[in-house]
Amino acid sequence: MNExxxxxxxxxxxxxxxxxxxxxxxxxxxxxxxxxxxxxDNSDFYVQMSIMAALALVVHVLLRIxxxxxxxxxxxxxxxxxxxxxxxxxxxxxxxxxxxxxxxLLWTAIAIVIAAAVLWAVKDHRLLRRFTYIALxxxxxxxxxxxxxxxGVTINGARIWIRMGSFSLQPGELAKITxxxxxxxxxxxxxxxxxMAGHKFGPLQxxxxxxxxxxxxxxxxxxxxxxxxxxxxSAILFFGLFIVMVYVATARISWVLIGLLMVAVGGIxxxxxxxxxxxxxxxxxxxxxxxxxxxxxxxxQIVEGLFGMxxxxxxxxxxxxxxPYRVPLANSDMIIASFGEEIGLVGVTAIVLLYMxxxxxxLRAALGSRDTFGKLLAAxxxxxxxxxxxxxxGGVTRLIPLTGLATPFMAAGGSSLLANWIIIALxxxxxxxxxxxxxxxSGPTDExxxxxxxxxxxxxxxxSK
Amino acid sequence: xxxxxxxxxxxGFLVLIWLLVLSVVGSMRRDLAVGKRDRTGKPSARQxxxxxxxxxxxxxxxxPATTLAIVEGPLxxxxxxxxxxxxxxxxxxDATVVLDDDYASGRHARxxxxxxxxxxxxxxxxxxxxxxxxxxxxxxxxxxGQRIRIGKTVLELKA
Numbered sequence: 001m002n003e004x005x006x007x008x009x010x011x012x013x014x015x016x017x018x019x020x021x022x023x024x025x026x027x028x029x030x031x032x033x034x035x036x037x038x039x040x041d042n043s044d045f046y047v048q049m050s051i052m053a054a055l056a057l058v059v060h061v062l063l064r065i066x067x068x069x070x071x072x073x074x075x076x077x078x079x080x081x082x083x084x085x086x087x088x089x090x091x092x093x094x095x096x097x098x099x100x101x102x103x104x105l106l107w108t109a110i111a112i113v114i115a116a117a118v119l120w121a122v123k124d125h126r127l128l129r130r131f132t133y134i135a136l137x138x139x140x141x142x143x144x145x146x147x148x149x150x151x152g153v154t155i156n157g158a159r160i161w162i163r164m165g166s167f168s169l170q171p172g173e174l175a176k177i178t179x180x181x182x183x184x185x186x187x188x189x190x191x192x193x194x195x196m197a198g199h200k201f202g203p204l205q206x207x208x209x210x211x212x213x214x215x216x217x218x219x220x221x222x223x224x225x226x227x228x229x230x231x232x233x234s235a236i237l238f239f240g241l242f243i244v245m246v247y248v249a250t251a252r253i254s255w256v257l258i259g260l261l262m263v264a265v266g267g268i269x270x271x272x273x274x275x276x277x278x279x280x281x282x283x284x285x286x287x288x289x290x291x292x293x294x295x296x297x298x299x300x301q302i303v304e305g306l307f308g309m310x311x312x313x314x315x316x317x318x319x320x321x322x323x324p325y326r327v328p329l330a331n332s333d334m335i336i337a338s339f340g341e342e343i344g345l346v347g348v349t350a351i352v353l354l355y356m357x358x359x360x361x362x363l364r365a366a367l368g369s370r371d372t373f374g375k376l377l378a379a380x381x382x383x384x385x386x387x388x389x390x391x392x393x394g395g396v397t398r399l400i401p402l403t404g405l406a407t408p409f410m411a412a413g414g415s416s417l418l419a420n421w422i423i424i425a426l427x428x429x430x431x432x433x434x435x436x437x438x439x440x441x442s443g444p445t446d447e448x449x450x451x452x453x454x455x456x457x458x459x460x461x462x463x464s465k
Numbered sequence: 466x467x468x469x470x471x472x473x474x475x476x477g478f479l480v481l482i483w484l485l486v487l488s489v490v491g492s493m494r495r496d497l498a499v500g501k502r503d504r505t506g507k508p509s510a511r512q513x514x515x516x517x518x519x520x521x522x523x524x525x526x527x528x529p530a531t532t533l534a535i536v537e538g539p540l541x542x543x544x545x546x547x548x549x550x551x552x553x554x555x556x557x558x559d560a561t562v563v564l565d566d567d568y569a570s571g572r573h574a575r576x577x578x579x580x581x582x583x584x585x586x587x588x589x590x591x592x593x594x595x596x597x598x599x600x601x602x603x604x605x606x607x608x609x610g611q612r613i614r615i616g617k618t619v620l621e622l623k624a
Contacts, residue, residue, distance in 0.1 A: 014492055021485050028478045035471075073489045080485055129589060189588050192551050192575055193559060318475040343479060350482045357489050370603040372586070 011072040012064050018076035019060055023053050026083025032319040033091040044090065048105055052083050055112045062116050066123060067432035071365060074431065077358045078409060078424050082108055082417075084351070085410030087319070088331065088338050095325040100412050107414035111421035118425040125429050129373045132185030136218055139178040142171040143225040158404065159229045170415035172226070172234050173406075176384050177422055179222060180241060184376035186214055187249035191372065195250050215246070230276055233391060233405035239263065240387045241380055248366075248379045284401035301328045302395075302402055305337030309348075309397070316344030332411040333404055336396045352393065355408070359386035362427045368434030378430040381423045530583055530609055530622035533576070538618030539565050547622075551577035554615050555588070568592050568616030574601075576613075582606045583622060585613055592616060 027049045034045045056079045063070050086108065090101035122128065128135075146152035146159050153163045161168050187194070194207040219242045226235040243259035246252075270277040279297065286292050287299040287306075294300070304327040312322060324330045324338035331338070340348050362382020369375045388408050395402035406416035533552070534544040545552065545562065552561040557571040564573070570590035577584055586604035587594040594601045595614040607613060613620040 011492075018485070018488060018492065021481075021488060025478075025482050025485050028474075028481055032474060032478055035474075073492060076485070077489060080482075084482075189572060192553050192577075195551075315476070315479065318471065319478065343482075346479050347482060350479075350486050353486050354489075357486070357493070361493070372604075 010064075010068045012060070012068065015063070015072035015075060016060060018073060019056055019079060022076040022080035023049070023056060023083065025080050026052060026087060029084055029087035029319055030090065033087050033094065035320070044101075048086060048090065048101070049083075051105060051109065052079070052086065055109060059112060059116055059119075062119055063428065063432075066119055067428055069432045069435040069437075070428040071361050071431035071435070074358065074361050074424060074428055077354050077361075078421075081351070081354055081358075081409040084339075085335065085407070085412075088324075088335055088342075088410070089412050091320055091342075092325050092331040092338065094320075095323075100331055103414070104412050104417070107417050110414070111418040114418060115421040115425035118422055119429060122426070122429055125374050125377060125426060125433060126371060128181050128377070128426075129185045129188070132182055132189075135178040135181040135185065136214070139175045139182060139218070140221055142175040142178065143222055145171045146229060147225070158231045160231045160234070170413070172229075172231065173415040173419035174422075175222070176234075176237060176241065177381070177419060177426070179218065179238065180245070180377060180380040180384065182218060183215070183242065183245040184373050184380055187245060187376055188372035191249050194246075195252075215242070218242075227270075227274075231404070232277065232280065233403035236391055236403060237384065237387055237405065239266075241384055244383045245376055245380045249372075249376055280401045280403070284398065287398060301334065302398060304328075305334050305340075305396055306398060308337050309340035312341040312344045314345050316340075316342045316347055318342060332406065332413055333392065333402070334396055335407050335410050335412075336393050340396075351410075352389075355386065355389040359383070359389075361431070365427055365431035365434055369430055370434060374430045374433060378427060381426055385420065385423060528609060528624040529581060530607075530624060532623045534621045534623050536612070536619045536621050538616070540618065544623070547578075547583070549578055551575055553588075554618075555590075564616060564618055566616040566618060569618070573615050574613075576607070590615075 027045075030045050030049055056075070059075060063075065086101060086104055089104050093099060093101050145162050148162075151162050151164075152159055153161045153168070155161050160170050160172050162171060163169075190211055193211045219238070222238040223235055226232075226238065239259070239262075243256060246255045246259075271281050272278070283292060283297075283299040283302065287303050289299075292298045293303055308322065308324055308327060311317065316322070319342045322338075322341040324334075324341045327334045327337055336348065336351070339351060359382045362378055362385065366375045366378035366382065369378055385408050388405050391400070391403060392405045392407045392411075394400040395405075406413050408420045409417065530547055532544045532546055535541055540562075553572060553575045554560055554562045554564055554569070555571050555573040556564055556566065556569050560572065570588075570592070572588045573590040574585055574587050574594040577586065583606070584604045585594060585596060585601065585607050587601045596605055596607060596611055607622055609622050609624055611622065
């Protein structure tokens, strides 16, 4: 490079190249699934892949128009994960004779269209800051919806679904977006108060109750509703989101410690008192106990998944050649186990890396963002994606107890797909606003991060008082 | 399909998915380096080595601001010592500087230190915050002597 670059580069062409590569991965997966399974005509392959490619290109073109400077790798990674998921759901369909993949493709189309609508309608993420308290209200409504008799339905012991006709939805999935918007909006206006005012309590500085009250109410409500609805995975997700956003806003490690302490206490209490939590812990710790294996709701699912992954080994049995359909929910909760069996450790590592890269791009958008709200929102949203992936992949591999969270973009299930695509749309917008050229105003915009530097001086000032 | 061909295909798929991962990482590496240079327009260390003439002369050391003077408005004539803590302006009782001004919002703006400079950020006020004649749309660095206007109050940083 000889010349010094001064203008920001849109990098949409790079996105196109990566997108083609991502679609190639999806197409190869589809092709292998179809060609390995005998007696299946491969017409599905062309239909599904061309719809997927068309959708991806629509978003790409929209980005060229509305968010020229958006991050170039977010969309290709998402498309790759989504089409890999579709291919695996299709593969399980072929083995079981179900037609989940058509449904999933329909939901993918709906999700991408809505994400495109978000791109078009929002344009500037700062607009969302105006809806801080409305977002809180909407989150509460979304979380309470499944509890309404007649509307809410209980599936697999968790009352987190609403059904309208033949159409069912998990409103809690969308609540993670609205809650992120609320946390980001509230913390960006009240960060200083939370940081400075308050009592000192040993080495920790606790903020005044009234400064934290809306946050605590939001958090208690979401956790409370989730305990009532028996959805452990989402409870962990919301709790993690709360801690991370407060930490990113205040740069106080004490919050992380308090949060982890609360998790430990809450986990022990729940493990001792709530039967479904106790059972999950039991399944996790004694998975290979024959009695637990054979019990209904026992460890059969997770152990079969482990057997499958062991069978896959390093390189896998090959797509379409294993028997992942033996595991219950092989196309949703256990989809990572299905991949583990068929593409092996090498393939699953690549998938995990794709998630990691996606989260890192989200955090990069947060770093580059010029306003506090955008920073907090991008950090919260990308953390949400990351935590979901960690909780479910950790659960399937028996690193932590298995909880029913959807594997982002892969698992069969429309609500989670929709919510995660909206998250991607918001991350693309924030990254566009952070990489876009500034309109002639000087100043190291990039450096205005969370107040890590003032932190020490504030604590000193408090000490001196 | 032939078994050998199928095995090659399967291996090819794994190669393809890793190719995607590696090309994403490759593009990121460049992006991270470019992003920094973009905004400032400054040459990188490597470019400086090749072209020493690009090096800018060292900027004169900036005098740190020590006080914030209130130049106009109900509190005119007062000054506030800056001691490295952020300052919040607004009508709310919990603001650091409580402004008795109908044109100011409850939590109007905050002035905070970052590195050796002070930045002003609007907290979503109704009437906006101005540095000189321009309205803030994001956090902005404030130089000594620049006029910051919040409602009827005008502030200046003094060394």
